[in-house]
Amino acid sequence: MAFNSFIYIFFLIIVVPLYYLIPDRYRNIFLLSISYIFYAYSDVRFIGLILVITITTFVAGRKIYDSKERYSKKLYLIIALIINLSILGVFKYFNFFIDSTSNLLSVFGYNLDYVHIKLILPLGISFYTFQALTYVFDIYYQTLTPTKSFINFSLFVAFFPTLTAGPIERAKRLIPQFEKKTKFSKDNFKEGITLISMGMFRKVLIGDTCGRIVDHIFATPNYFLSIELLMAVLLYSLQIYNDFAGYSDIARGTAKLLGIDIMDNFNQPYFSKSIAEFWRRWHISLSNWLRDYLFIPLQLKYRKLKKWGNVLAISITFLLCGLWHGASWTFVFWGFLHGFFMSFSVIVNKQRQLVYKKFDFLYSKPFEYVKVFFTFILLSMSWIFFRANSFNEAFYFFQHIFIWNGTEFTLRIILIISVFYLVTFIIDFLEQHYKTHSFLLKFNNNFRYAFLLVNWAIILMYLFTSKQLPFVYSKF
Amino acid sequence: MKEIIKKIIRTIFFLFIIVVFFELFLRFTEISLPSYVYDSPKFGRIQKPGADYFSILGEGFGMGKVNKFGYLGPAYPKNKDKEVIRIALVGDSYVEGNYLFDRQHYRYLLEKKLSMLIDKKVEVLNFGVGGYNLRDIYINFKKRVLEYNPNIVIIFIREGNFLQKDANPGPNLELKNGSLKIEYKYKNTKQYKLRMEFQLLREYSIGNLIKETYEEYSRKNYGKLLFGKLYSIFHPSNNLASNNSDSSNVIDKYYSINKVILEKLSEYNNSPIKIFIAKSNNYPVYYDNLISKYHLSTIDLDSLLYKYSKGTEILNYWKASGETGHWNHKAQRIIGNYLANYIYNYFYKKK
Numbered sequence: 001m002a003f004n005s006f007i008y009i010f011f012l013i014i015v016v017p018l019y020y021l022i023p024d025r026y027r028n029i030f031l032l033s034i035s036y037i038f039y040a041y042s043d044v045r046f047i048g049l050i051l052v053i054t055i056t057t058f059v060a061g062r063k064i065y066d067s068k069e070r071y072s073k074k075l076y077l078i079i080a081l082i083i084n085l086s087i088l089g090v091f092k093y094f095n096f097f098i099d100s101t102s103n104l105l106s107v108f109g110y111n112l113d114y115v116h117i118k119l120i121l122p123l124g125i126s127f128y129t130f131q132a133l134t135y136v137f138d139i140y141y142q143t144l145t146p147t148k149s150f151i152n153f154s155l156f157v158a159f160f161p162t163l164t165a166g167p168i169e170r171a172k173r174l175i176p177q178f179e180k181k182t183k184f185s186k187d188n189f190k191e192g193i194t195l196i197s198m199g200m201f202r203k204v205l206i207g208d209t210c211g212r213i214v215d216h217i218f219a220t221p222n223y224f225l226s227i228e229l230l231m232a233v234l235l236y237s238l239q240i241y242n243d244f245a246g247y248s249d250i251a252r253g254t255a256k257l258l259g260i261d262i263m264d265n266f267n268q269p270y271f272s273k274s275i276a277e278f279w280r281r282w283h284i285s286l287s288n289w290l291r292d293y294l295f296i297p298l299q300l301k302y303r304k305l306k307k308w309g310n311v312l313a314i315s316i317t318f319l320l321c322g323l324w325h326g327a328s329w330t331f332v333f334w335g336f337l338h339g340f341f342m343s344f345s346v347i348v349n350k351q352r353q354l355v356y357k358k359f360d361f362l363y364s365k366p367f368e369y370v371k372v373f374f375t376f377i378l379l380s381m382s383w384i385f386f387r388a389n390s391f392n393e394a395f396y397f398f399q400h401i402f403i404w405n406g407t408e409f410t411l412r413i414i415l416i417i418s419v420f421y422l423v424t425f426i427i428d429f430l431e432q433h434y435k436t437h438s439f440l441l442k443f444n445n446n447f448r449y450a451f452l453l454v455n456w457a458i459i460l461m462y463l464f465t466s467k468q469l470p471f472v473y474s475k476f
Numbered sequence: 477m478k479e480i481i482k483k484i485i486r487t488i489f490f491l492f493i494i495v496v497f498f499e500l501f502l503r504f505t506e507i508s509l510p511s512y513v514y515d516s517p518k519f520g521r522i523q524k525p526g527a528d529y530f531s532i533l534g535e536g537f538g539m540g541k542v543n544k545f546g547y548l549g550p551a552y553p554k555n556k557d558k559e560v561i562r563i564a565l566v567g568d569s570y571v572e573g574n575y576l577f578d579r580q581h582y583r584y585l586l587e588k589k590l591s592m593l594i595d596k597k598v599e600v601l602n603f604g605v606g607g608y609n610l611r612d613i614y615i616n617f618k619k620r621v622l623e624y625n626p627n628i629v630i631i632f633i634r635e636g637n638f639l640q641k642d643a644n645p646g647p648n649l650e651l652k653n654g655s656l657k658i659e660y661k662y663k664n665t666k667q668y669k670l671r672m673e674f675q676l677l678r679e680y681s682i683g684n685l686i687k688e689t690y691e692e693y694s695r696k697n698y699g700k701l702l703f704g705k706l707y708s709i710f711h712p713s714n715n716l717a718s719n720n721s722d723s724s725n726v727i728d729k730y731y732s733i734n735k736v737i738l739e740k741l742s743e744y745n746n747s748p749i750k751i752f753i754a755k756s757n758n759y760p761v762y763y764d765n766l767i768s769k770y771h772l773s774t775i776d777l778d779s780l781l782y783k784y785s786k787g788t789e790i791l792n793y794w795k796a797s798g799e800t801g802h803w804n805h806k807a808q809r810i811i812g813n814y815l816a817n818y819i820y821n822y823f824y825k826k827k
Contacts (some may be wrong), residue, residue, distance in 0.1 A: 007704040041705065159736055209507045209532070212796075216537035219796035223805045348677065407577070409539050412506070412528070419504040446483065450490035458498055458682070461689040462507075467534060467797075 001041040003250045004203050004468045013037070016257045021182045028151050028178055031258070035160040039123070042164075046122040049087060054157045056083045057132040061146040061153075064139045073140055080136045088129045091119055096327035124164040125322055126476045130289055132157050135171040137293050144172050146426070152178045157261075161251040165244070165473040167265040167285035173261070182259035194313050194438040195253030197452050200459050202427070203246030204468070210239040210420060211469045218387055221396050226405035229397055236387050237380045238420050241270065243472045248435055264437065268428040270379070273371040275341040278379060286324075290317050311343040318342070325386070325476050330394060334385040341378060495682065500679035506530040511687070512542055512574075512677040513605070515671050519620060520604055520612065520646015520662070522546065529574050534797035536575035536804070547620075548572065548602035549583050554624050556599065557785070561590070563600045564621045565765060566613055567632030570756055570802055571604025580805055585812025586819075593820045598650060601626070609640035611649045611730075614737045615658060622749075628819065629749060630775070631741070634756040638763060651733055706722050735766055742770035750823075754815075775818060777811060784810050 001008050015034055016255045022030050040047050060080035067073045091099075105111070135156070138144035142471040147153050156174050217224050217232035224232070248265035255262045269282035302309030315336070322335020345352075356362050381398075388394035407413075430439045440448050502508045523542040531538045543551035554645070556562050565571045565583055573581045580759045583602045587694030591598040603621050610633060621629060642648060645668035649657045662668050674690075690700065697706040707784035744751045753767060767774055781791045781803075791807035792800050803811065 001704075005704060006702045007706065010703075083670065205501075206505065209505065212532040213537055215796040216532065216794075219794075220805055342792075407579075408541075409577075412539065416505050423501060423505075444486075446487045447490045447494075450487060450494050454491065454494045454498055458502070458685070461685050464698065465685065465688045465692050 001038050002468065002470060002474075003247060003254075004200065004208070004463065004471075006043075007461060012254065012257070019258055024181050027182070028149075030177075031160075032151055032155045032158065034156040035155065035163060037156065038160040038179060039163055042123045043120065046125075049091075049122055049125070050158055053084055053087060053132050053400060056080060056155045057135055057157070058146075058150055058153045060136050061139045064136060065146045077136055077140045082135065084129050084133055088125055091122055093123055093129065093323075093327045094119070100329075123474060127168055128157055128163060130286075130324075131162070131166075131168045133293070134168070134289065139173060147171070147175050147179075158242050161258075161260075162262060163450055165247050165251075165471055165476070166283075167248060167251065167263050168289050169262055169285065171336075174260070177260050185259065188256050190441060191255035191438045192253045193452070194440045194448075195249045195256060197253075197455055198427070198437065198440065199246040199249030199251075199253060201246070201455055202242040202249065203471070204422060204459050204462055206424060207239050207243035207246055207472075208466075208469045210235040211243065211472075214239055214387070215469075218389070218393070219277040221393065221400075221417045223405055226400050226403055227407060227410050227413055229401050231417060233380055233384055233397065233401065234417050235271075235420065236383050237376070239425055240383065240386075240472055241266075241452055242424060245471075246469045247473065252437070258445070268432050270424075271372060271428060271432065272375050273368055274345065274375055275338060275378065277373060279338070279342075287322070290321055294320065307346060307349075310346050314342050314346065315339040330385045330388055330391060333391070334382055337382045337385065354428060477684070477804070490706065495789050499613040499680060499682050502685070502717070505746070506519060506539075508681045508685045508688075510680060511684045514611045514678070515668070517660075517663070518548065518647070519616065521607065521644040522616075523548065531575045532586060533575060534799040535794050535801040537797075538574055538575065538576040538580070540578055548604065549578060549581075549587075549600065552599045552601060556625050557597075560597045560599055561594070561628070562624065562626045563587075563590075563598065563628045564603055564624060564626035564628065565600065565630050565632065566603045566611065566617050566621055566636060567754075568604060568608040568634070569606035570634065571602060571632050572606050573602075573604065573802070573808070574606065575802060576808065580808055581671055582808045582812035582815060585809060586815045589816035590819055593816060594824050604632070605735070605762070608637070609642065609730075610637040610734055610737055612642075612646065613637065614656075614740070615647055619658075629744075630754050630815070632754040632777075633759075635698050635759050638730060638759065649733055651736060654736070656733070656736055731762070738763075738772065742772055745771055775815070777814075780812065780814055781807055 019027060019030060036047055036050075039050060057080055060083075060357055062077050063076040064073045064080075067076060102111075135144070135146075135153070139146055143457055147156075152175050153171075155178055156169070159169075159174065162169055201362060214232050214236045214449035217228055218236075221229060221232075245266040252262050252264070265284050267281040267284065269278050272278035272281055293315050298316055299310060302312050305312065316339075318335040318339030319332060320335070321338070322332045325331045325334070361367055384397050385391075385394050388397065431437055433439070434442045437444075440451065443451075487616060503510070506528075509528055509530055512524055512529040513521055516522045523546055525542055525544050525546040527542045529538075529540050529542070541549065542548060545551055545553070552562070563586070573583075578584050581602070583600045587598050587600040590600075601621075603616055605616065608616065613631060613633070617629065617631065640818045645662040645665050648659050648662065649656050652659075674683070674687045678687055683788050699711060741751055741753075750773070752773045754777050757778045759767075784807075785791050789806075790800060791810070792803055794801060794804055
């Protein structure tokens with residue numbers, strides 16, 4: 001069930017009041033059933049998958065905790081990892097690995113006779129698999145005590161606001177909230193509605209409208225001129241951000257309506273002055289996951305290599321980060337690029353500090369804007385690999401984007417891009433200024449109600465008259 | 477009391493500010509532009525001179541501007557030089573092609589290639605209007621296209637154009653004693669009056685969005701949109717049944733009038749204006765027989781596209797959305813090249 005659909009709005013209108021009407025002790029069972037219904041709406045067959053992941057992770061968590069010896073703890077952790085990652089591997093990466101192996105062998109003259117398995121990628125599999133894994137990791141690292149309630153743990157894995165595209169929550173944050181009694185709160189309700197409204201604005205009016213233009217141009221780039229290709233690249237940067245940030249706002253808003261607090265996934269990422277800062281502001285739940293469960297263990301493993309150990313840990317982390325996003329070499333290359341940018345920064349760190357000491361203006365405000373601008377250019381260029389269906393398509397963009405080819409509509413195109421950027425900038429600026437995504441609550445009541453009224457009217461009319469695009473990250 | 481009035485005024489003020497913000501946002505990002513078509517008292521639904529359009533629906537992404545004379549493509553005035561070869565394209569959305577940039581449209585390709593082949597200036601004018609049926613197309617041809625002095629007119633007709641009901645209120649053709657007469661009764665219809673009320677609203681982006689919402693609501697196809705899969709479960713064959721019953725009723729209703737239209741077009745067989753019927757898909761046999769009977773020249777685009785698709789590639793498939801609909805970019809190229817070669821071979825090669 002997509003957040004940007006009428007059925008989801010009806011779903012919320014029914015679920016939220018029922019949740020508060022039900023006696024407290026049945027609420028989690030109710031939420032769990034609702035979450036499974038929510039998931040089954042996309043494809044009922046995948047319920048089995050989520051159940052397998054839930055049961056194995058719950059049992060493994062218990063076993064890790066109960067084991068006295070380090071060896072046994074490690075064994076149970078490995079078993080949980082193998083089961084979870086195998087499910088992810090089969091559904092998401094099987095055909096990719098078979099194709100890649102076959103291509104590699106054909107270079108050496110071997111022709112592999114192989115079959116493709118026709119599998120539908122289960123919605124949100126990368127998210128709930130990683131979310132479930134945090135549970136066993138945290139128990140293994142002794143930062144979490146396993147829960148005794150199977151219902152609460154199942155709800156942690158399948159909680160519908162986070163099920164399809166995160167944020168990838170931690171058990172130590174979410175499970176205690178399920179264990180507490182929740183009461184209807186007017187403040188939570190207001191914040192929830194505000195977050196959902198802003199999320200819908202981002203997704204429906206910015207993300208989807210940019211997305212439609214981007215989809216058409218990326219599908220047949222050879223029919224478009226450089227200004228239109230540039231438009232596709234610049235609007236894709238906005239689409240992916242507003243689509244995913246919009247999703248996260250709606251997820252957080254929905255959880256708030258149920259009295260549950262889930263983490264911020266975005267913190268104005270395009271205001272970053274470096275790629276490293278970008279990853280502290282973009283898809284924060286995944287960045288934290290990769291940092292805690294992949295980068296830090298790797299960094300510790302390669303600590304003897306000093307600077308180069310860091311470079312190695314960063315590179316491996318980002319290659320896997322790319323692969324996590326999709327079973328394609330273009331995603332791996334996108335991850336490699338980000339790893340390269342960050343590794344380069346680590347390698348030249350000493351020299352950079354010397355230059356900064358020499359030239360004071362590098363600390364000035366205007367130079368910070370220059371850094372933001374160049375970081376954004378790097379990000380936009382790397383998004384081309386993320387969006388393109390093949391390397392050829394990505395290179396086509398790079399070849400043609402810089403050969404200026406305007407049309408009679410150049411000014412209109414520039415205006416479209418500028419207004420989308422301006423509106424996104426205003427939202428991000430207000431979020432940063434008020435230090436909250438629900439900044440509308442800081443405004444005068446009359447203004448807020450007027451905004452919400454018009455915003456919803458426009459969104460509902462737009463949902464009614466045009467086909468909506470799926471969330472970009474729900475495909476991962 | 478004073479406080480309540482203050483509050484009301486403040487709310488109205490904020491509402492106004494926010495409506496203006498959304499109007500500007502929708503307009504400048506072109507999410508929803510003011511309508512580029514309007515209801516002309518003379519022609520019914522037709523493009524508005526000078527209006528911008530922008531399309532990002534399932535079938536493609538296109539931007540354009542209606543020229544100052546109210547048709548698509550470069551603005552060529554009614555009078556033309558003797559040396560210039562002028563071709564008018566007439567039809568429905570397959571000719572209008574608002575889901576494309578003009579340079580991707582077969583209009584542009586035809587103009588470019590034919591002028592290269594015959595080494596003369598060629599002007600191709602696009603008079604396509606989405607939603608037109610054969611009666612609308614004929615009125616458009618008689619009342620507007622002929623005023624532009626074309627040497628060649630290519631009328632694109634699909635099976636649907638013969639069978640379609642009037643989608644919008646506009647002048648209509650009636651048969652009186654075997655001859656065609658244009659009627660303007662539509663001005664008294666409820667639908668026309670409603671559209672007139674919407675006319676001012678359609679000058680605004682928000683207004684146009686309201687109008688589109690109302691139209692979608694009037695089509696009564698919103699069950700699936702609102703209730704998603706649940707609707708399909710409870711109404712498995714709803715749409716199919718209503719579509720089938722609709723087309724079988726209209727075939728007989730318009731046959732006699734369509735027959736006279738084709739007969740009237742055949743009267744141009746001996747005039748300086750050459751008319752071609754571009755067959756965009758298969759017609760019922762009785763229409764094929766009429767076309768043969770009246771010796772109308774036809775260009776078979778259906779067979780052409782089938783040949784190029786080699787029976788497998790779908791040339792109305794749009795990769796971005798995965799939907800089928802109007803001719804895609806590749807089909808436009810094929811048609812543009814084919815029409816240029818066809819006209820060259822027909823008129824010039826023999827000489």
